[in-house]
Amino acid sequence: MPKFFTARENISENEIIIDSEDAKHIKKVLRLSEGDVITVCDGRGIDHEAEICAIEQNRIICSILSSRVCDTEPGVRVTLYQGLPKASKMDYIIQKTTELGIARIVPAKLSRCVVKLENAAAESKKTERWQKIAYEAAKQSGRGVVPKVSSPMSIEEIIKDISGDELCFVPYECEQETRLSDVLNGIGAVKSVSFIIGPEGGFDITEIEKLRAAGIKTITLGRRILRTETAGEAVLAMLMYGLGEV
Helix, strand or coil: CCCCCCCHHECCCEEECCCHHHHHHHHCCCCCCCEEEEECCCCCEEEEEEEEEEEECCCCEEEEEEEEEECCCCEEEEEEECCCCCHHHHHHHHHHHCCCCCCCEEEECCCCCCCCCHHHHHHHHHHHHHHHHHHHHHHHCCCCCCCCECCCCHHHHHHHHHHCEEEEEEEEECCCEEHHHHHHHCCCCCCCCEECCCCCCCCCCHHHHHHHHHHCCCEECCCCCCCCCHHHHHHHHHHHHHHHCC
């Protein structure tokens, strides 16, 4: 059954209005008709089974048949701080981590990032585009929440931002002892986890020193070096398994 998101204010007791780009997609691409049934999510974890009752020029009006809590969302909120990669790699990272259950993605402006966002306007434009990718991936994978793509942050901003989470770590190629399993062993139930992935060139040692000084653990991912576009989804998959979220 096709799934779509709509703003919470577009949902009343018995009716849902879809007035985003999805309205055009429903009408012109999927060619759905009155009487067809779709799933509409409020973006906060509630799915509504709804029947299309009117197709207007710029909106779709549906009647609610039933509502339920979306059961695809993990119980832990995971944030990925991703060192800005080259080309379209960020698109891939956002798409795949959304499928795997990420809650928030923060582009990280690290010293060895090849990509440099020149000004606030460039950052805003990129962030808006990345948010659309998260939205489409959330629809495709049946999520109940669209992950938030935040504005890019420096290492200092990340350290402040990450401080409220219960578990924080950074995969680092020079770490040889502590593994993710060591960090997870005996930790019990946690509600918020954050991790930081470096860009293609890895972390500068001064960045690692700042993270360690802030109490953020470094871990090894094993003997092989993963690409930046592989590391985030690999860590997230291991993390979800280790926390019993699969």
